[in-house]
Amino acid sequence: MFLKIRINLRDIFPHPYTIANAEAFLSIVTEDDPKTVFAIANEVEAIGSIGLVLGKDVHRFTAELGYWLAEPxxxxxxxxxxxxxxxxxxxxxxxxxxxxxxxxxxxxxxxxVNA
Known part of the structure; x- marks a missing residue:
């Protein structure tokens, strides 16, 4: 399942993606301030993730939004x-x-655009 998700992710996400990779990712994003990565969940479980990459310098008023959903x-x-x-x-x-x-x-x- 992760292979089909991985094709749409940035190369920064390792493949194969191990439990240790997941733990390291969670450790990093839970320390971020402001928080920019969040789980997408249904009533039962996490089904994806959504996050922002905040712009810097001349792009400081922008952000890139990215998300992925589990295959189902x-x-x-x-x-x-x-x-x-x-x-x-x-x-x-x-x-x-x-x-x-x-x-x-x-x-x-x-x-x-929010004016």
Missing amino acids: YTTNTASARLLEKAGFKYVGLLQAGAFKDGRLLDQLLYAR
Whole structure:
């Protein structure tokens, strides 16, 4: 299951992902201030994660939002509209915007501006 999730994550996440990797990740993110990584849960268990990468320098008023969902939830069509429901607007396609596992991948770009 993690392989299908991993293809959409940054390369910083190791593969294979061990229990020790998970413990180290949790140790780091629980110490962050402000908190920028959170679990996504249903009534029973954690089913994913959502986090912000805060911009720095000239990008200090921005943040990159990233999230992943466990495989049983990725085919849920409602999850595909998650960003739009949260007020984000589709702003374009970045062709070949990421390189993962030997392939160039397109990225869908969404933005939300709070004036």
